[in-house]
Amino acid sequence: MLVRPNCPLLNMPNMHRRTVRHILAALGVSLGVSLGFSLALPAAVAAQGRPLPTDDPSVKKGMDNIKSWNAWILEQQVGLCEIPAPPFKETARGLEFRKRIAALGYPQAKIDSIGNVIVERPGTGNGPTVMIAGHLDTVFPEGTDVKVKKTGDRYDAPGIGDDCRGLAVVLSVAKALNEGAIKTTGKVILVANVGEEGPGDLRGVRYMFGGAYKGKVDYFISVDGLGIHVTDRAVGSKRYSVKFTGPGGHSYGAFGMPSAIHAMGRAIANISDLQVPSGAKTTFNVGIVKGGTSVNTISPDGTMDVDMRSESVTNLDEMDKRIQDAIAKGLAAENARWPNSKAKIAVKYDTIGIRPVGKVPQTEATPIVATALAAGKALGQTKVETGASSTDSNIPMSLGIQAITIGGGGSGGGAHAITEWYQDGPEGYKGPQWALLLVAALAGMPKSITP
Ligand SMILES: [Zn+2]
Numbered sequence: 001m002l003v004r005p006n007c008p009l010l011n012m013p014n015m016h017r018r019t020v021r022h023i024l025a026a027l028g029v030s031l032g033v034s035l036g037f038s039l040a041l042p043a044a045v046a047a048q049g050r051p052l053p054t055d056d057p058s059v060k061k062g063m064d065n066i067k068s069w070n071a072w073i074l075e076q077q078v079g080l081c082e083i084p085a086p087p088f089k090e091t092a093r094g095l096e097f098r099k100r101i102a103a104l105g106y107p108q109a110k111i112d113s114i115g116n117v118i119v120e121r122p123g124t125g126n127g128p129t130v131m132i133a134g135h136l137d138t139v140f141p142e143g144t145d146v147k148v149k150k151t152g153d154r155y156d157a158p159g160i161g162d163d164c165r166g167l168a169v170v171l172s173v174a175k176a177l178n179e180g181a182i183k184t185t186g187k188v189i190l191v192a193n194v195g196e197e198g199p200g201d202l203r204g205v206r207y208m209f210g211g212a213y214k215g216k217v218d219y220f221i222s223v224d225g226l227g228i229h230v231t232d233r234a235v236g237s238k239r240y241s242v243k244f245t246g247p248g249g250h251s252y253g254a255f256g257m258p259s260a261i262h263a264m265g266r267a268i269a270n271i272s273d274l275q276v277p278s279g280a281k282t283t284f285n286v287g288i289v290k291g292g293t294s295v296n297t298i299s300p301d302g303t304m305d306v307d308m309r310s311e312s313v314t315n316l317d318e319m320d321k322r323i324q325d326a327i328a329k330g331l332a333a334e335n336a337r338w339p340n341s342k343a344k345i346a347v348k349y350d351t352i353g354i355r356p357v358g359k360v361p362q363t364e365a366t367p368i369v370a371t372a373l374a375a376g377k378a379l380g381q382t383k384v385e386t387g388a389s390s391t392d393s394n395i396p397m398s399l400g401i402q403a404i405t406i407g408g409g410g411s412g413g414g415a416h417a418i419t420e421w422y423q424d425g426p427e428g429y430k431g432p433q434w435a436l437l438l439v440a441a442l443a444g445m446p447k448s449i450t451p
Helices: 014-026 043-047 057-068 070-081 091-102 164-179 203-210 260-272 313-337 367-378 394-398 430-443
Strands: 117-121 130-135 149-151 154-156 188-193 219-223 229-234 236-245 282-291 301-310 346-355 385-389 402-406 411-413 421-423
Touching: 057 070, 057 164, 057 430, 070 091, 070 154, 070 164, 091 117, 091 164, 091 188, 117 164, 130 164, 130 203, 130 430, 164 188, 164 219, 164 430, 188 203, 203 394, 219 430, 229 367, 229 394, 236 260, 236 313, 260 282, 260 301, 260 313, 282 313, 301 313, 313 346, 367 402, 367 430, 394 402, 402 430
Parallel strands: 130 188, 130 219, 219 402, 229 385
Antiparallel strands: 117 188, 149 154, 154 421, 229 402, 236 301, 236 346, 282 301, 411 421
16 A cells, blocks of 8 residues: 555554554545645544445345344254254364355355364455454354254253354355345455363464454454344453372371462452452352362372463453462462471463453444444444443454454353253344444455445
8 A cells, every 4th residue: 555654554554554544545535646744634434334335225235134034043053953063062062153154155165173163255345354254163062962952942051152143144145145146345355263161262263363364354243142242352261270299098098288279269269258359240160179089098180170261451450460379378388288298289270372462442332342232222222331341352352453342143041051942032143133234344444435
């Protein structure tokens, strides 16, 4: 692009320059001409959403199509859900997703080296690049019964909402774009990614944004969860496994030596009593404990998995410090309890996952959020709730990219439990309609960038 050497935009990170270019494009301004960049963009421009192409005949057709395809959309959701996708074992579901999206007129669908299914749909111009993604993985281990039980418009199965609904929404957007011949000026990238859930630690999206798509995506939408809801702030997390070890011994014969399990117990007691820092919501949890050999063995090992979360970097770091302190005190107390023993308990930390806090909160004044809220209103939703969560959007948000997570419509409950359920209700189709309208608005329609 042509930018004058004294342009202040030269000092901005690449993504910001791209975003400014697209805001200007939406105003019918091309950077190909020489502009006086000393003029700051009016704040009001940045605070507005992208134009909604609700009058575009192809988008209108796409929206009607989605409504009429409701049964097909639910079939996609059920069909994909019945293919198990435990953490790190998403291959079978990914292959099926690729088959299904290729059949919608996307023979270019590919699977990258860690298992993300990716389709690039070229734009007609150089509008913003929009990536929309659902995640393939579930939290459920191998052997979980994933057969879907249907009762009226209610579907019961582990993973039916989280995130088979998201995958079905991505497929319906793909189908609507092609069958409605919807032309967007920017590229649309349709994705079914691996590794969103706990142990996956966002590895699918992390891989794309650190590699092939680094600096190449202007807007990111994750479809995860239900209803018409926007996640615009990233809850960051730190998770580690803490292992206590010692020599261990006979519970009677070697009595008088410290125990790994007792040390871990002291640490957990200390953690349980911790206060969280004030301000942004901050949480902690010891979720899994393991260890020991037998009832009559002084334990040589004990392991606990700890999770902490916050929207604030400072709070997350402070919580981390308090937890490590609590663990160190528990360890010291157990070793001090048996001063005559040569045996000592040691502790070792292994990181399970770190999810970054969003660097730039995506507030209602951010174009992607404003566009999503306006698109929700255009579908008759009087109030679209916004909130904070920990999802695939954490990665682009932490990179300063405009990103949100949206619900896929319908309603339900029991996410991450085997009692998970989804109910389509009379307006379930509005989820995929919302996603389509949002993608079209963000990628831009040829008309919307004509002055
Ligand atoms: Zn999910």
